[in-house]
Amino acid sequence: MRTTGLRLAGACCAAALIVLAMVAGAQQSPNPDLGFTDTPILPGLKWHVHDPDRPQPKPVVPGAAPGAPPSDAVVLFDGKDLSRWVQRGKGPEGAREFEPKWKVGNGYFEIAPRTGSLYTREKFGTCQLHIEWASPAEVRSTSQDRGNSGVLFMSRYEIQVLDGYNNPTYSDGRPGAIYGQWPPLALPARKPGEWNVYDIIFEAPEFDGEKLAKPAYFTVFYNGVVVHSHKEAMGPMVYRQVAKYVPHAAEDSLMLQDHNHPVRYRNIWLRRLGSYDQPEK
Numbered sequence: 001m002r003t004t005g006l007r008l009a010g011a012c013c014a015a016a017l018i019v020l021a022m023v024a025g026a027q028q029s030p031n032p033d034l035g036f037t038d039t040p041i042l043p044g045l046k047w048h049v050h051d052p053d054r055p056q057p058k059p060v061v062p063g064a065a066p067g068a069p070p071s072d073a074v075v076l077f078d079g080k081d082l083s084r085w086v087q088r089g090k091g092p093e094g095a096r097e098f099e100p101k102w103k104v105g106n107g108y109f110e111i112a113p114r115t116g117s118l119y120t121r122e123k124f125g126t127c128q129l130h131i132e133w134a135s136p137a138e139v140r141s142t143s144q145d146r147g148n149s150g151v152l153f154m155s156r157y158e159i160q161v162l163d164g165y166n167n168p169t170y171s172d173g174r175p176g177a178i179y180g181q182w183p184p185l186a187l188p189a190r191k192p193g194e195w196n197v198y199d200i201i202f203e204a205p206e207f208d209g210e211k212l213a214k215p216a217y218f219t220v221f222y223n224g225v226v227v228h229s230h231k232e233a234m235g236p237m238v239y240r241q242v243a244k245y246v247p248h249a250a251e252d253s254l255m256l257q258d259h260n261h262p263v264r265y266r267n268i269w270l271r272r273l274g275s276y277d278q279p280e281k
Contacts, residue, residue: 034052035048035050035051035052035053035054036048036049036050036051036052037051037052037053039051045277054277055277055278055279060072067130067132067197067267068267069130070271072271073130073269073270073271074122074124074269074270074271074272075268075269076120076254076268076269076270077109077265077266077267077268079107079108079266079267080104081104082099082100082102082104082109082118084120084121084122085100085118085119085120086098086099086100086118086121087099087100087101087102087115087116087117087118087119088116088117088119089116100118101115101116102115102118105264108134108264108265108266109264109265109266110262110263110264110265111149111256111258111259111261111262111263111264112258112262113258113260113261113262114258114260115258116258117255117256117257117258118255118256119155119253119254119255120253120254120255121253122253123249123251123252123253124153124154124251124252124253124254124270124272125154125204125250125251125252125272126202126203126204126272126273127153127201127202127270127271127272127273128199128200128201128202128270128271128273129151129153129198129199129200129202129254129268129269129270130197130198130199130200130267130268131151131197131198131200131265131267131268132195132196132197132198132265132266132267132268133149133161133195133196133198133263133264133265133266134193134195134196134263134264135147135161135162135163135192135193135261135263136163136192136193136261136262136263137192137193138192138193139163139192142167142168142169143167143168143169144162144169144173145261146162146163146167146261147161147162147163147192147261147263148161148162148163148259148260148261148263149161149162149256149257149258149259149261149263150179150237150255150256150257150259151198151200151254151255151256151257152237152254152255152256152257153200153202153204153216153254154204154248154251154252154253154254155252155253155254155255156236156248156252157178157202157216157218157236157237158178158179158237158257159176159177159178159179159198159200159218160173160174160175160176160177160178160179161175161257161263162174162175163175163189163192164176164187164189165189165190165191165192171183174187175187175196175222176198176222176227176228178218178228178231178233179237180237180238180239180240180241180243181234182228182231182233184220184222184227184228185226185227185228185229186222186225186226186227188222188223188224188225188227189223190223195266196223197221197222197223197224198221198222199220199221200218200219200220200221201218201219201220201273202216202217202218203216203217203218203273204250204251205233205245206250207245207247207248209247210247212245212247215232215233215234215235215245216232216233217230217231217232217233218230218231218233219231254270
C-alpha cells in the first residue's frame with residue numbers, strides 16, 4: 001500500500017507540473033506558431049517582437065507571367081483603349097480636358113506628336129509603377145531630339161524617357177534619369193524600336209502647410225537594373241533651372257509627356273503603396 005501511495009503521489013506531482021507548464025505556455029502565447037507576447041517591444045512601435053496581434057499583410061495574387069499586373073494593381077493600359085486617360089490643353093470647342101488623340105495599335109499606344117501630354121483620370125500618390133516603352137525604330141536625330149518623352153508622377157516628378165542607344169547627351173537627361181537632377185547609375189538601354197521596362201517605386205513628398213516635411217524619393221529599375229536606390233528628388237521637373245518644391249495636393253495624375261516624338265507605351269499598371277501595420281480592408 002505504501003508503494004502504491006508513493007506512486008500515486010508522484011503521478012499527482014507530475015500531473016501538476018504538466019498543468020503548470022501548460023498554464024505558463026498559455027500565458028506566453030495561445031499558439032507559439034502565431035507569435036509571442038512575452039518578447040520585447042520594438043523601438044518606436046507598440047508591437048512585441050513576433051507579436052501575434054500585429055496586422056497581417058494583405059494577400060496579393062502575383063501576375064501570371066513576369067511583368068503581368070498583380071491582383072491589386074490599377075491597370076492603366078491593357079492593350080485595348082485609353083479609357084483611363086485624358087489629354088489636357090486646348091481641346092475641341094475650348095475644352096480643357098478631352099479624349100486622347102494618341103494612336104492605339106496592336107497592344108500598345110503611340111504618342112501623336114504635338115497633341116499634348118496624357119494624364120490619368122485617377123490620381124495617385126506613393127505608388128509602384130510598371131511601364132514599358134519603345135523609342136522609334138527609325139533614328140532621325142540625336143541627343144534630346146531622339147525618342148524623347150517622360151513619365152511624370154503627380155504630373156511633376158519625372159523619370160526621363162529617351163532613346164539611349166549610342167546617343168550622346170547630358171547625363172542628367174539620359175533615359176532613367178531623374179530629369180535635370182540625377183543621372184541613372186547605369187545605362188542598360190535597348191536598341192531603337194525594342195521594348196524597355198521601368199519598374200518604379202515613387203514616394204510622394206509631404207508638406208506641412210507651406211513647408212516641405214518630406215521630399216519625394218525614387219527607386220527605379222531600368223530593364224531589371226537598379227538605376228536609382230531610394231534617391232531623393234530635388235523637386236518637380238524643370239528645364240535648365242534648379243528644382244524647388246511648391247506645396248500641392250497629396251495625390252495627382254500620372255502624366256506621360258508629349259515631347260514631339262512617336263514613342264510607344266504598353267503594359268502599364270500601378271499599385272498604391274500604404275503604410276506598415278495597416279489592417280486589411
